[in-house]
Each structure stands twice: as C-alpha cells, then as structure tokens.
Amino acid sequence: MINFNGILVEDTTVISVKNRGYKFGDGLFETIKIASGKILFWEDHYFRLMASMRIMRIEIPMHFTMEFLEDEVKKLLIALNLNSKNARVRITIDRGNEGGYLPKNYEVNFSIVCEDLDVHFYKTPNHLRYEVDLFKDHFIAPGLLSSIKSSSKIPNILASIYAAENDLQNCLLLNTDKNVIEATNGNLFLVKNNLIKTPAIEDGCLNGILRKQLIGIIKYSDKYEVEETSISPFELQKADELFITNVIMGIQPITKYRKKEYNNVVALDILEKLNSKI
Template sequence: MINLNGTLQEETQFNLSIKNRGYQFGDALFETFKVVHGKILFLEDHYFRLMASMRILRMEIPMEFTMEFLQEEVLKTVQANNLSNGTARVRFTVDRGEGGKYTPLHKNINYNVVAEPLLTPFYSIDRDKSYEVDLFKDYYVAPGLLSTLKTNNKVINVLGSIYAQENQLQNCLLMNTEKQVVEALNGNLFLVKGDKIKSPPLQDGCLKGVMRKQIIELLLNMGDYEFSEASISPFELQKADELFVTNVITGIQPITKYRKKTFGTTIASLLVEKLNVKIRLS
C-alpha cells in the first residue's frame, strides 16, 4: 500500500503523472526512515531536517506538517503494509505537484509515503564481510548548501553506483570540485587516524545526514577521541586506520579495503554498540 496525500492506495493503482515536478525537474525532497516495531528512529532529527530543507527550496510548508502529522502518516503506511511488528524502511517524499516549467504555477505541496520490509531491527557489523571502495572521479559534487539536501537530484549517485557495480566494488567515495572527499554514494564518511576522527564539514558538500549527527554526538560524549569536522584529501585515505560510512538504514558500514590498503573495524564496532544502547534508552 502507498500513502498519497494521506489516502492509502494499492501500489498497482498508484499513478504518478509525467507532469509531476519531482519527475520532470527533480523538484522534490525525501526522508528515509527506519521504523522498528512501530517506533521511528530519530524522528525529531528527520522532521527538523525535512522542514529546514523545504524552507531552503522555498517550499510553502502546510500548516498540518507537524512532527505528529509526519509520525502518523509514516506509521499509517507501515501498518497498512503489515510491518508494525517488524522493521521497515520508509520513504517520505514531498514535491510541488504539477504545473509550470522551471517556475511553479502554484505553492501546493504533495507527499507520498512508501514502506518496505527490512531484515534487522538494530545495527550490527559483519567483521568477515569484505567492503571495498574506490574514488568516483567522473563527476564531482558542488560544495554548498544544496548538496547537503536529500533531493531527487541524485544522478551522480546513480552513475557512481553503476561504476561500482561494473568494477566489483561495494561503494564509491565522491569528491567535490575542490578535489576533497566528501561522502560515499549512500552515506557520510568518517576517517580514523590514531585517536583523531574526522568527517567532512557540510560546506564541503556532504549530505546533512541524520546518522552523521548521531555518530558525532556519540564521539563528542565519549571523550577518548578528538573529533573534528574537517576536509579530507584523497591522500589521507590510505594513511587512515579506519574508514566507515554512516546512514540511518545500515547504521555504520566499515570500509575494509581502499585500493591496496586494508582497514580495521575497532572504532566502528564500538560505535555500533553505543548506538544500539542509545536507541534502546530513547
């Protein structure tokens, strides 16, 4: 079942107009939630990111778009797909509907919600799993505010994913036009060297990730490591002790190999334990 503007429909009955602005121009935003046994993880962070992103894109936020409304629409969709007692991945998309060329004809906001099952409720790391990455250098991310948003403009991520598949890689790292490493195809990047851990700053063009925020908070509260938001050059990658990618669905994914360098998973494993404790206590 798909939730279109609050109305549940069978997927076979769902039709998206070719005039939809999200389809025609990428004039849309989305949030991806992980829902465990009817609980939306990090709901507040998702909600405030969505509201801030809509303001940046000059979307007129409907009065009913409260946190409670968002929660209700997500859980309604989860329940309609018989996933309330399991784990679900939910995508909540907002767009400006139909009409106009580059300039919209109206300020109406549409939304749709889709849900699919996930296997694991909490986060874990498979230490025996190989996870090899390389740089994707065909195209570059533009540094700046728009690159931090989860919009429907993800063509670089699509091309990078095809490149990874063609080269038997599990992921690729993206660079910005200043040749700084900003993120992975599907999440934020963290680099560990000794007791120092860093992640690219938002101004470099990385996604303003919800899981990125959780990991930064954990690192700042641990006190055993020096964390900084700082640019990462490609030359630093092979000198690192650990590299890992973060997103809400997977949690933390350690990178085990970049070119000829292999990496450990000690810090990533420690953070996963602390992340699961945080979720249970929240």
C-alpha cells in the first residue's frame, strides 16, 4: 500500500507514461527513518524538501505544511501497522503529467512509500570488509542541483553498478574539479588526528540531513574539530579513517581504499553520541 496524493492505494498502482518524473526525472525525493513510530529529524527533512522544490521551480501547494505531510506519513504507517515500529519512508514529488521540457501546468503529485526496518537506533557497523574506490567515468558539476535529492541520479546509479562489477562495497564520486564529494549513497567524512573533514556543499555534495546532525555533534565535542572543505583524492590515503553517512544506515566506516586500510575508532565514538542524541 502507498499514499498517493493523500489517498491510500495498492502498491501495484501504475503511473502514467506521461508522468514527468518518469519521462524526464522531473521530481525529487526525501528518504526518512522512522524509529518506534517517530520521524527522525523531520523538521530538517521538511525544510530541505521545500528548499528543493523552490530550486526546481516546483510550485509549492499552500496545504504542503509540515503538519500536513507529517500526517500523510503517519496515515500510511498506521495503515501498514508500522506506527509504533521502525521503518524507511520515501516521499516523492513530481510535476504531474503534461508538457515537454516546458510543463503545460503546475500540477504537483506526491507519493509516500514505506518498508519496515529491524533496528531502532543506528547499529554498530560490523567489521566486515567495506572497500571503496573512485568512480572516474562521470563527474558531478557543483551547484544547487547537486545539493538536492532530485529524481535524476544517473552518476550514483552508474557508480553503484561499477562498484558491484569490481567487487567493491561502494564508490566515491568526484566533482568537475576532481575533488572527492560523496559516496553513491551518502556523505563522506575524513578523519586525520582530531580533525574531521567533510566536503563543502559548494563542492557539489548532497546537503545531507545526517551530515548536518553530525557536524553539530562534532562542533559541540571537546575531542574533535570539524571542517567543511574540499578533499582531494590524495588526502584519502593519508587519512586515519573514512566513513559514509545517511539517515537510514547511520554511519558506515570504510575499511579499505586501494592499498590503504582504516580503523573506525572515531566513527564508533560519534555513532554513540548520535544514538544518545536520538
């Protein structure tokens, strides 16, 4: 079952072939974690969604308030008997069905889908191999569009396929200046001594929700410093740790990049602080 424009329908519902999200990738989405029925970081998700709609010049309906969309998420959770459980929710926005590159109207659709998760807090990552490499076939051009979760994520898809073909667990993406900006499915953090770096939004990385949370946690820590700055591929092999973050998995330490292997001491320390905050 899904929530389509406020109506609960079967998840076999088929969208029109004229749908602009399907035809052109003319849409955006938010992926949200539910913990024991509570929407984590909902205010941050909502304001990023509204900002993303403005960047994409999607007219925001007057009824798209924070309370309205929260109620629509909860409506689906209740229908699926997940209102007191853990779940992954995706809200997708598209610009309707009509027009070529120029829309014929300003229709706005929203859909909400969810699936259950087996954990409440962010779990401690196992110590299994998590190897990454650079994806050099395509580069991300920095700008407002690179900072949002639009429905057009071709570089991330191609990099994920490349990782699978090469027995890697993930790939790191580069911008057009050849700086490292993120992984295929999350933001990147680099640890060297007590300094923690993460790529700047201006370099083209996603304006991640958990990225924002972790930067706040690190800033209030007396053990670490945090810096939003450009990261060159050369720095990866000089780092003590690398880890990837997103709101669903939390923190995923990287164990190996090329010939360099990493520990995860700082990542686990920050993960403990994150779970305490939640």
